[in-house]
Amino acid sequence: xxxxxxxxxxxxxxxxxxxxxxxxxxxxxxxxxxxxxxxxxxxxxxxxxxxxxxxxxxxxxxxxxxxxxxxxxxxxxxxxxxxxxxxxxxxxxxxxxxxxxxxxxxxxxxxxxxxxxxxxxxxxxxxxxxxxxxxxxxxxxxxxxxxxxxxxxxxxxxxxxxxxxxxxxxxxxxxxxxxxxxxxxxxxxxxxxxxxxxxxxxxxxxxxxxxxxxxxxxxxxxxxxxxxxxxxxxxxxxxxxxxxxxxxxxxxx
Amino acid sequence: xxxxxxxxxxxxxxxxxxxxxxxxxxxxxxxxxxxxxxxxxxxxxxxxxxxxxxxxxxxxxxxxxxxxxxxxxxxxxxxxxxxxxxxxxxxxxxxxxxxxxxxxxxxxxxxxxxxxxxxxxxxxxxxxxxxxxxxxxxxxxxxxxxxxxxxxxxxxxxxxxxxxxxxxxxxxxxxxxxxxxxxxxxxxxxxxxxxxxxxxxxxxxxxxxxxxxxxxxxxxxxxxxxxxxxxxxxxxxxxxxxxxxxxxxxxxxxxxxxxxxxxxxxxxxxxxxxxxxxxxxxxxxxx
Numbered sequence: 001x002x003x004x005x006x007x008x009x010x011x012x013x014x015x016x017x018x019x020x021x022x023x024x025x026x027x028x029x030x031x032x033x034x035x036x037x038x039x040x041x042x043x044x045x046x047x048x049x050x051x052x053x054x055x056x057x058x059x060x061x062x063x064x065x066x067x068x069x070x071x072x073x074x075x076x077x078x079x080x081x082x083x084x085x086x087x088x089x090x091x092x093x094x095x096x097x098x099x100x101x102x103x104x105x106x107x108x109x110x111x112x113x114x115x116x117x118x119x120x121x122x123x124x125x126x127x128x129x130x131x132x133x134x135x136x137x138x139x140x141x142x143x144x145x146x147x148x149x150x151x152x153x154x155x156x157x158x159x160x161x162x163x164x165x166x167x168x169x170x171x172x173x174x175x176x177x178x179x180x181x182x183x184x185x186x187x188x189x190x191x192x193x194x195x196x197x198x199x200x201x202x203x204x205x206x207x208x209x210x211x212x213x214x215x216x217x218x219x220x221x222x223x224x225x226x227x228x229x230x231x232x233x234x235x236x237x238x239x240x241x242x243x244x245x246x247x248x249x250x251x252x253x
Numbered sequence: 254x255x256x257x258x259x260x261x262x263x264x265x266x267x268x269x270x271x272x273x274x275x276x277x278x279x280x281x282x283x284x285x286x287x288x289x290x291x292x293x294x295x296x297x298x299x300x301x302x303x304x305x306x307x308x309x310x311x312x313x314x315x316x317x318x319x320x321x322x323x324x325x326x327x328x329x330x331x332x333x334x335x336x337x338x339x340x341x342x343x344x345x346x347x348x349x350x351x352x353x354x355x356x357x358x359x360x361x362x363x364x365x366x367x368x369x370x371x372x373x374x375x376x377x378x379x380x381x382x383x384x385x386x387x388x389x390x391x392x393x394x395x396x397x398x399x400x401x402x403x404x405x406x407x408x409x410x411x412x413x414x415x416x417x418x419x420x421x422x423x424x425x426x427x428x429x430x431x432x433x434x435x436x437x438x439x440x441x442x443x444x445x446x447x448x449x450x451x452x453x454x455x456x457x458x459x460x461x462x463x464x465x466x467x468x469x470x471x472x473x474x475x476x477x478x479x480x481x482x483x484x485x486x487x488x489x490x491x492x493x494x495x496x497x498x499x500x501x502x503x504x505x506x507x508x509x510x511x512x513x514x515x516x517x518x519x520x521x522x523x524x525x526x527x528x529x530x531x532x533x534x535x536x537x538x539x540x
Contacts, residue, residue: 058443092443094440100440103536108399117450
């Protein structure tokens with residue numbers, strides 16, 4: 001039996017912007033394989049920054065990030081470290097609030113871009129898998145459309161498929177539904193739910209309280225770069241211990 | 254509610270709306286007609302002016318083949334210089350955006366120096382001053398450079414134009430690269446792409462779409478600036494026209510002829526630009 005080891009282990013992460021703006025203040029986070037963690041908190045509390053520190057889109061000022069056995073300590077600059085960062089990024093899929101699909105590529109081309117360019121896969125093989133993914137997110141008929149011809153929800157589903165094409169071990173969602181019209185939120189959340197049920201390890205920053213309540217294994221509340229309270233959805237939503245949590249929940253629910 | 258049914262066309266478009274649509278169509282057609290008419294009138298007026306001025310068309314026709322021969326030089330110089338300029342522009346832009354202090358300062362100095370001096374001076378610099386540098390180097394004990402640095406007129410012209418336009422285009426390319434949203438870089442990086450892959454696969458193809466109109470501008474300007482090689486005695490288009498015009502005291506005919514030839518070349522280039530732009534904009538909503 002494989003021993004249950006943390007897929008992501010983040011220790012004492014600090015992030016300081018512009019030498020004075022302390023956004024993350026010594027954050028610890030451990031996520032096990034197959035676990036779905038939802039991070040909620042007021043805007044500006046550091047949720048997105050934490051997520052972006054995991055795949056080094058944001059360089060942590062101090063601390064250690066370990067993803068599936070690849071460990072990086074903040075502050076270094078050696079060549080080997082660059083390779084490690086790419087190593088982590090290959091294992092980590094990320095979905096952005098603004099989708100960030102490549103506008104000069106069709107949906108299919110967007111999806112095969114990672115496998116072909118980064119993993120050096122054969123195009124034919126990549127297309128086969130991309131078509132499976134397109135079907136999985138329900139967009140087979142949009143295969144050859146450019147992003148500008150897709151709705152926000154469709155774009156985000158293509159973006160999810162693009163991440164999944166890399167066969168990542170972890171998916172990071174950075175407010176994936178915040179830029180969507182209300183009627184389009186459901187289709188994206190539904191894909192995320194299926195992903196969680198299929199056993200993907202997920203960390204999501206989201207305001208979708210249904211997703212947090214129904215799908216998350218653990219809900220973590222952040223404020224000013226610190227964890228306020230963490231626990232199961234039931235504990236957080238129905239029996240919050242901290243006053244700050246109660247206030248925050250009252251505000252958003 | 255009404256707007257929705259209109260859009261979906263379930264109840265059919267009502268008669269009054271159809272009338273408005275027809276009016277809009279008619280207005281557009283009228284505009285197109287007027288545009289064609291006024292353009293033709295303009296051409297007609299210009300031709301008439303030429304006739305009234307008593308232009309010697311026979312003379313123009315007689316010398317046309319001779320002048321056109323010079324077009325070969327013009328095209329050769331312009332196309333090679335453009336190729337060189339594009340190459341320098343991409344390298345220069347990457348240098349300007351580089352975090353490497355050496356590359357960055359070299360690129361910045363290149364742009365500043367070249368943009369800050371007249372092209373005319375640069376042309377003479379390549380043609381007349383470079384051999385002198387060769388001589389000085391020779392005296393310092395580096396043998397064989399003087400011959401290498403003494404350039405014939407055409408290569409000197411190509412280098413001068415290419416290096417000069419490369420500096421202007423460096424800034425165009427840099428601006429194009431910087432106009433691409435940071436989210437594109439982040440998405441590419443998140444997939445695990447290296448800096449080079451990100452630039453090649455994601456940023457540059459999108460930047461290209463932005464920089465094609467200004468770069469075409471440079472191409473067109475370059476076609477015309479290639480006449481500067483005549484300063485070094487190359488018998489290109491404008492040089493021939495001016496020579497012949499002066500010899501027979503019919504400069505007006507020759508200048509008009511050569512101007513028309515330049516115009517046709519640039520118009521063709523513009524056509525190519527439009528084709529490329531349409532292709533580049535394939536993922537764009539506006540098309």
